[in-house]
Amino acid sequence: MRVSRRIEQLPPYLFVQISRKIEERRKRGEKVISFAIGDPDIPTPGHIVDRLCREARAPANHRYPETYGLDEVRQAVVEWYHKRFGVALDRDKEVLPLIGSKEGVGHVAFCFIDPGDVALIPDPGYPVYSVSTMFAGGEPYLMPLTEENGFLPDLEKVPAEAARRAKMMWINYPNNPTGAVAEGDFFERVVSFAKKHDIVVCHDAPYTEVAYDGYRPMSFLQVKGAMDVGLEFHSWSKSYNMTGWRIGMAVGNAEMRDALMRFKSNLDSGIPQAIQLAAIEALRVDQKCIADHNAVYQSRRDRMLKVLREMGLWVQTPRAALYLWARIPDGYTSADYAARILDATGVVVTPGTGYGRHGEGYIRLSVTAADADIDEGLSRLLAWSRAGGAGK
Numbered sequence: 381m382r383v384s385r386r387i388e389q390l391p392p393y394l395f396v397q398i399s400r401k402i403e404e405r406r407k408r409g410e411k412v413i414s415f416a417i418g419d420p421d422i423p424t425p426g427h428i429v430d431r432l433c434r435e436a437r438a439p440a441n442h443r444y445p446e447t448y449g450l451d452e453v454r455q456a457v458v459e460w461y462h463k464r465f466g467v468a469l470d471r472d473k474e475v476l477p478l479i480g481s482k483e484g485v486g487h488v489a490f491c492f493i494d495p496g497d498v499a500l501i502p503d504p505g506y507p508v509y510s511v512s513t514m515f516a517g518g519e520p521y522l523m524p525l526t527e528e529n530g531f532l533p534d535l536e537k538v539p540a541e542a543a544r545r546a547k548m549m550w551i552n553y554p555n556n557p558t559g560a561v562a563e564g565d566f567f568e569r570v571v572s573f574a575k576k577h578d579i580v581v582c583h584d585a586p587y588t589e590v591a592y593d594g595y596r597p598m599s600f601l602q603v604k605g606a607m608d609v610g611l612e613f614h615s616w617s618k619s620y621n622m623t624g625w626r627i628g629m630a631v632g633n634a635e636m637r638d639a640l641m642r643f644k645s646n647l648d649s650g651i652p653q654a655i656q657l658a659a660i661e662a663l664r665v666d667q668k669c670i671a672d673h674n675a676v677y678q679s680r681r682d683r684m685l686k687v688l689r690e691m692g693l694w695v696q697t698p699r700a701a702l703y704l705w706a707r708i709p710d711g712y713t714s715a716d717y718a719a720r721i722l723d724a725t726g727v728v729v730t731p732g733t734g735y736g737r738h739g740e741g742y743i744r745l746s747v748t749a750a751d752a753d754i755d756e757g758l759s760r761l762l763a764w765s766r767a768g769g770a771g772k
């Protein structure tokens with residue numbers, strides 16, 4: 381059997397590799413503590429689960445759903461976006477439910493990229509942006525996210541030729557993996573760049589609700605002109621601890637939304653209706669659960685920051701998202717440093733290069749392990765560092 385070149389060329393998916401390593405060690409009886417994956421450990425709030433259980437029993441929800449989702453779920457998204465961001469959306473033209481935002485993020489390249497086209501992609505970044513561009517026959521042009529630039533791409537450094545060939549640009553704030561946030565002035569620069577070069581913008585925004593110290597991240601669609609050029613991908617996953625339920629949304633420019641809807645309607649049959657109805661419950665009922673989750677993450681963030689700094693690593697205090705992006709000492713690659721930590725302590729951290737070559741020199745730690753595991757993991761890291769750390 382011969383698989384396609386598309387599959388042959390695929391780099392191994394980082395998190396699958398990490399999960400395998402964890403599994404191997406666990407089978408040997410070791411207690412592995414993982415700071416590797418951004419998957420909330422706190423359960424989905426009870427009122428959302430109750431609604432799913434009720435809806436699962438209704439025969440009307442046992443049949444094929446529609447790709448474009450229930451009117452009620454799109455209406456709930458319209459109301460939530462208006463209340464949360466002051467953004468007005470058309471329920472029937474500007475909102476599309478997704479089978480988790482990853483599904484839409486992965487498919488949208490096929491709507492705008494023809495073979496030979498370029499997509500402008502942040503590096504480090506969520507790996508799906510580059511892989512989906514390549515699947516569609518396009519070429520990623522990587523925009524470095526650097527500490528000096530607050531982990532925002534410097535649009536002035538995009539070469540004229542790349543801008544000329546580009547059909548789309550990816551941005552993602554609050555950012556995975558760096559934890560950086562963006563404000564309106566950056567989004568405005570993105571809109572004018574997109575208009576000047578006639579490219580569409582995809583803003584991947586699943587972390588706007590995970591924020592600390594009272595900070596409220598923006599939607600890209602809040603800036604003038606964004607609806608002319610952009611589609612925003614959002615999700616229930618991180619806001620309501622619903623990663624396992626697979627429901628997200630694309631909202632924004634009607635033509636872009638229509639292209640994605642046409643593509644998807646040839647591939648999938650939508651999101652199970654009981655899940656759509658439970659997702660309405662999440663958006664409509666008291667949003668206090670979000671503040672409660674953020675308080676837990678913030679306390680973990682602070683404990684982790686303290687230990688990482690005691691270990692001598694440079695790390696900024698993230699204002700949002702689930703991650704700490706720590707600069708490792710000179711003289712190690714991030715893969716090497718992460719491997720040494722795992723070997724010596726049984727703690728899993730993600731090497732920055734898993735998100736692209738500009739992630740070299742960093743490791744990423746997620747705040748989504750249980751509190752007791754966080755504390756045990758941190759004391760292992762501290763003991764390792766005090767005993768000489770990677771230099772031992």
Ligand SMILES: Cc1ncc(COP(=O)(O)O)c(C=O)c1O
Pocket residue numbers: 418479480481482483485506552556584586614615616617623627628
């Ligand atoms: C930047 C980014 N985009 C998209 C996703 C996918 O989220 P979902 O669960 O909605 O598919 C993730 C998940 O970790 C992410 O970090």
